[in-house]
Amino acid sequence: MSVGERDPFTGHQTTGHEWNGIKELNTPVPKPVYFFLITFGAFALAWTLLMPSWPYGSGYFKGLLGVDQKQAVAKSIAEATAERADWMTRIDKEDLAQIQSDADLMRIVREDGRTLFGDNCAACHGANAKGNKGFPNIAQAPMLWGDEPQTVLQTVTVGINGTDPNTRVSQMLAFGREGTLTxxxxxxxxxxxxxxxxxxxxxxxxxxxxxxxxxxxxxxxxxxxxxxxxxxxxxxxxxxxxxxxxxxxxxxxxxxxxxxGRQGHMPSWGARLTPAQIKIITLYLLELRKQGAEPTAGGAS
Structure with a gap:
């Protein structure tokens, strides 16, 4: 087969290669490919000129638009901090009942509480607060010291067998090991x-x-x-x-x-978290209990 022979069916010239009677056509690159390459190249060039791009020495080309992502992030953080300070101040000053009656604050409690609970409590009580072996189910089981909002707040603040001078103290005696019972x-x-x-x-x-x-x-x-x-x-x-x-x-x-015997331990969170954060965790936990509580005849054990 000679080079330049034209295929009678497609009209394209051949390359001169043939395998088992199949001739290779010299098919041109589709025009849309050129369009894509030109468009992509133009976009890349425009982005390189307009936006921060190539580094050089100790700096980088800042782009013709002067966009600074670091400043944008810093501004966003500052705005978020200012907004957070407003509602954190309200949560810090208002009592639990006032917060519970405010739909906007409770929306924040649910959002921020999930993060606070996940960072500080989930390792022991589980992400859903339903407990692990050695740690109580606090989403469903009645609380050991009671589930009134102020009581729960106090428990979270002082802990159980913790370091706070007013910590809750509880211990199951070792009746067998200590020889009280056979x-x-x-x-x-x-x-x-x-x-x-x-x-x-x-x-x-x-x-x-x-x-x-x-x-x-x-x-x-x-x-x-x-x-x-x-x-x-x-x-x-x-x-x-x-x-x-x-x-x-x-x-x-x-x-x-x-x-x-048993002697559990819960940290005295009052030494680690702010009063507002403890309020958020308390209210978040009470919300979990509303969602996950099941009828039962007794308490956590």
Missing amino acids: QAQVSLLAGFVKSLADPAAVTDNSKEDIAKGKDLFATNCVACHGNDAKGLVESGAPNLTDDYWIHGGSRDDIYQTIYS
């Missing part, structure tokens, strides 16, 4: 506590042991958990009759809690 007694007590939240687990064969565990509970536990085992907010003792368990609700988990 292992057999701890086992009986664990069986009774398990039956409080799961009555279906009681069988005819276990009723006698459950009764013995109940006697042990009356002797050792009612001072903190109450005669009905539903806890006392005065001491932060959890309700033992519901399905919310901080350290696990299996019989083995309950046995370990009774035997070895």
Whole structure:
């Protein structure tokens, strides 16, 4: 096949290459490609001239328009800071009830609270505040010290077993490790506590042991958990009759809690966050509880 031969079907000349009877055509580049290249080149040249672009020495070409993204960002931050200062001042001065009654402030609480909660609380309580093992579900379970807004604010401020002089103090005694109860007694007590939240687990064969565990509970536990085992907010003792368990609700988990004791810890956030930030977290948490609360007979445990 000779170079320059014209294909009878397309009218294009051939290149002189042929494979298995297939001749390669010398097809020209489509015109739209040239249009694209010219347009792209013109745009690139215009952008290079108008906007900050090529560096040189210790500086860079600032562009004919004089656009400065650093100044634009600084201005945006300054405007946001000024706007934030306005509503942060309002949150700082107003009480919780006033803030809750203000739709605009509560919108900010929901937005800013999500960030504050995620940065400071989610590591322990989970992003949805429904807890992890060893940390209570604070989105659904009734609060250990009560869920009145001012009470929650105080708990967040002073913490639990924290460093604040007025911190909440709570400790589950190690009845087995300290020798107050024998292992057999701890086992009986664990069986009774398990039956409080799961009555279906009681069988005819276990009723006698459950009764013995109940006697042990009356002797050792009612001072903190109450005669009905539903806890006392005065001491932060959890309700033992519901399905919310901080350290696990299996019989083995309950046995370990009774035997070895528990002493949780929550930081005293008053030393780390501003009063306004603590208000935001408190109100955000109360909003979560409105959305995620489920009917229950008792409290967090």
